[in-house]
Amino acid sequence: xxxxxxxxxxxxxxxxxxxRALSELAVGKVAVVEHLDLPDAMQHHLMHMGFTPxxxxxVVRRAPAGDPTVYAIDGFEIALRRETAKSILVRQTEGA
Amino acid sequence: MSSCCxxxxxxxxxxxxxxxxxxxxxxxxxxxxxxxxxxxxxTGLRQKVANYPGVxxxxxxxxxKGIGRADLVLIDLPGIYSFDSYSEDAxxxxxxxxxxxxxxxxxxxxxxxxxxxxxxxxxxxxxPVLALNLPTLxxxxxxxxxxxxxxxxxxxxxxxxxxxxxxxxxxxQGIGLNAIAQFLNRRSEPAVETTQAPRLELPVVGNxxxxxxxATGVSSRTKYKAPLxxxxxRKLDGVLLHRVWGPLLxxxxxxxxxxxxxTLGNPLSDAFGNVLYGLGDFVGRFLGDGWLKSFVxxxxxxxxxxxxxxxxxxxLLFLFIGVLEDSGYLARAALIADRFxxxxxxxxxxxxxxxxxxACAVPAIMATRTIENKRDRFAxxxxxxxxxxxxxxxxxxxxxxxxxxxxxxxxxxxGLQAVAMxxxxxxxxxxxxxxxxxxxxxxxxxxxxxxxxxxxxxxxxTARGLALRLYDRGKLFTKKTGTIIxxxxxxxxxxxxxxxxxxxxxxxxxxxxxxxxPAIRPLGFNWKIGIGILSSIVAREVIVGTLGTLYGADPxxxxxxxxxxxxxxxxxxxxxxxxxxxxxxxxxxxxxAIVRRETNSWRWPALQFAYMTVLxxxxxxxxxxxxxxxxx
Numbered sequence: 001x002x003x004x005x006x007x008x009x010x011x012x013x014x015x016x017x018x019x020r021a022l023s024e025l026a027v028g029k030v031a032v033v034e035h036l037d038l039p040d041a042m043q044h045h046l047m048h049m050g051f052t053p054x055x056x057x058x059v060v061r062r063a064p065a066g067d068p069t070v071y072a073i074d075g076f077e078i079a080l081r082r083e084t085a086k087s088i089l090v091r092q093t094e095g096a
Numbered sequence: 097m098s099s100c101c102x103x104x105x106x107x108x109x110x111x112x113x114x115x116x117x118x119x120x121x122x123x124x125x126x127x128x129x130x131x132x133x134x135x136x137x138x139t140g141l142r143q144k145v146a147n148y149p150g151v152x153x154x155x156x157x158x159x160x161k162g163i164g165r166a167d168l169v170l171i172d173l174p175g176i177y178s179f180d181s182y183s184e185d186a187x188x189x190x191x192x193x194x195x196x197x198x199x200x201x202x203x204x205x206x207x208x209x210x211x212x213x214x215x216x217x218x219x220x221x222x223x224p225v226l227a228l229n230l231p232t233l234x235x236x237x238x239x240x241x242x243x244x245x246x247x248x249x250x251x252x253x254x255x256x257x258x259x260x261x262x263x264x265x266x267x268x269q270g271i272g273l274n275a276i277a278q279f280l281n282r283r284s285e286p287a288v289e290t291t292q293a294p295r296l297e298l299p300v301v302g303n304x305x306x307x308x309x310x311a312t313g314v315s316s317r318t319k320y321k322a323p324l325x326x327x328x329x330r331k332l333d334g335v336l337l338h339r340v341w342g343p344l345l346x347x348x349x350x351x352x353x354x355x356x357x358x359t360l361g362n363p364l365s366d367a368f369g370n371v372l373y374g375l376g377d378f379v380g381r382f383l384g385d386g387w388l389k390s391f392v393x394x395x396x397x398x399x400x401x402x403x404x405x406x407x408x409x410x411x412l413l414f415l416f417i418g419v420l421e422d423s424g425y426l427a428r429a430a431l432i433a434d435r436f437x438x439x440x441x442x443x444x445x446x447x448x449x450x451x452x453x454x455a456c457a458v459p460a461i462m463a464t465r466t467i468e469n470k471r472d473r474f475a476x477x478x479x480x481x482x483x484x485x486x487x488x489x490x491x492x493x494x495x496x497x498x499x500x501x502x503x504x505x506x507x508x509x510x511g512l513q514a515v516a517m518x519x520x521x522x523x524x525x526x527x528x529x530x531x532x533x534x535x536x537x538x539x540x541x542x543x544x545x546x547x548x549x550x551x552x553x554x555x556x557x558t559a560r561g562l563a564l565r566l567y568d569r570g571k572l573f574t575k576k577t578g579t580i581i582x583x584x585x586x587x588x589x590x591x592x593x594x595x596x597x598x599x600x601x602x603x604x605x606x607x608x609x610x611x612x613x614p615a616i617r618p619l620g621f622n623w624k625i626g627i628g629i630l631s632s633i634v635a636r637e638v639i640v641g642t643l644g645t646l647y648g649a650d651p652x653x654x655x656x657x658x659x660x661x662x663x664x665x666x667x668x669x670x671x672x673x674x675x676x677x678x679x680x681x682x683x684x685x686x687x688x689a690i691v692r693r694e695t696n697s698w699r700w701p702a703l704q705f706a707y708m709t710v711l712x713x714x715x716x717x718x719x720x721x722x723x724x725x726x727x728x
């Protein structure tokens with residue numbers, strides 16, 4: 001259980017920084033990429049496209065059908081499906 | 097398959113290089129960095145497109161005439177994010193740069209293009225490229241845009257950080273190209289070699305994280321200030337990707353394209369046709385009245401000209417596709433369509449090959465290489481030929497113009513002919529979807545694969561870029577008309593005139609036609625249409641040439657234009673059935689050959705051919721019978 005909490009970023013006291021899946025973020029929110037949990041090849045590809053730990057990502061808009069979602073990272077706009085974004089864990093920054 | 101090879105004499109130098117002498121230069125850069133525009137600037141119109149041996153990644157070569165260095169060959173490498181072999185593209189680019197690509201010598205110098213609007217991420221590619229230790233010039237592209245939006249970068253500091261020269265350019269405006277010329281000229285003189293500044297630290301561990309840290313460090317040390325993101329792009333996306341307006345505008349765009357292709361294309365095509373036929377008549381006057389005139393004018397010229405007249409419509413269609421693609425709208429269209437594509441079991445990425453199949457299925461099938469999952473990729477390959485390619489346009493336009501009155505449907509905005517055309521495009525699209533669904537729920541079942549798509553900023557398409565596309569397309573179409581279609585019409589004319597002195601129904605072709613007629617009569621086709629269909633197994637446009645030749649050889653219809661001859665000879669049911677037949681049938685040997693190559697087996701193209709032919713026959717049968725029933 002302890003490992004599970006620390007995996008989520010819980011360090012004994014809830015701070016403003018909790019880990020969430022990127023897919024859960026509402027449009028307009030900003031967060032910092034913490035960790036990717038995807039197959040190797042895809043993970044590397046995404047990291048080279050900007051999804052590296054500590055990168056700031058913003059949810060720009062959802063496609064007309066509600067999925068995929070457009071994310072801004074490093075000034076680029078990249079669209080990901082929900083199933084991919086849910087494997088990208090982010091730390092939501094306070095006030096964002 | 098040789099349709100994409102030009103007659104240009106751009107050869108890669110194979111002899112051992114002379115010390116310090118430049119021969120080949122490679123152009124490297126991430127996707128959307130403006131590499132292709134720059135390539136066109138540097139090489140001008142004469143470039144060679146071929147495939148790398150063993151893979152279907154295209155190889156673009158050109159002599160650097162744009163900067164007065166026709167002695168240098170420029171290789172345009174596929175756009176890559178990193179040296180990771182995520183895709184076939186990346187593998188090819190890395191192999192060429194390392195000199196491991198058979199048939200391509202290791203480049204003597206590298207031009208690394210980086211989009212200065214997004215320098216921080218783009219610099220990540222600089223690390224592995226610089227580590228190759230080739231003479232490199234870093235080009236910061238689109239600096240005009242960056243500076244106008246308040247961005248900054250210290251190029252001198254950047255050059256020091258990277259240990260290689262850096263130049264600000266704008267490929268779209270043609271600014272800063274002399275820096276490239278200078279770099280190459282200096283490189284050509286052996287005297288100044290080996291005076292390079294010691295290179296600063298490159299990341300030792302080659303992973304994304306360390307590259308990113310390095311790139312972030314470099315960009316902050318060089319005082320890089322990212323420009324404000326384009327207000328325009330955000331605002332336009334607010335509308336074009338809007339929940340309601342987005343899909344609606346998408347449909348409006350599609351309808352508008354077809355309406356313009358008809359209202360503007362038809363008069364152009366008619367005028368062009370008059371010129372072509374007039375030219376034939378003019379030449380005919382010098383040929384006397386014997387068999388020579390019959391062969392050259394009624395046989396060959398009529399056949400070729402009846403296909404060639406569609407050049408204006410095809411160019412118009414490509415102009416629109418070019419505007420949509422160059423402006424960045426196509427990526428948005430893929431985004432809008434992804435949910436839908438997912439619903440039928442295809443990857444959103446399949447949307448781009450399917451869309452480019454509106455031009456031609458051959459490059460579209462090659463473009464499926466970006467789909468990582470093999471089953472997804474095969475399913476996409478198998479449905480691609482249902483998309484309405486430009487080779488179907490001639491027969492569609494011919495039949496629609498001959499049989500469908502151009503009554504207004506929505507006031508003056510939309511005519512019945514355009515609606516019929518859109519209906520045919522829709523029919524092909526639905527057939528593709530239905531087939532995809534069928535394949536994905538049976539023989540090609542697989543879990544879904546990711547959809548990762550970068551949305552480029554909107555850009556104004558340049559006249560230069562569009563002109564280049566039209567030139568390429570026009571050349572390809574004219575070339576096909578001059579080769580495959582010319583051959584087919586010659587053979588046909590000969591068969592229509594053998595044995596000597598036989599009338600058309602008694603000729604070899606007439607007898608063959610009458611022999612197959614019972615099989616196609618229920619579809620509402622006569623024997624001439626049957627011959628047209630048989631001859632168009634090579635390529636779809638051939639049917640129009642064949643009909644031109646056959647009706648030209650028939651005394652009853654000789655004096656008529658092809659449209660009038662068809663109206664005289666075909667029922668409405670038969671005409672509509674013919675449209676449906678062409679919407680479904682697999683009439684293209686080039687496509688079959690590429691499917692064979694891509695799937696590495698004859699099984700798939702055979703299955704595809706059989707399935708599509710049966711569907712075409714049944715579809716045409718149903719259409720004709722339905723119309724017969726309704727008109728009774």
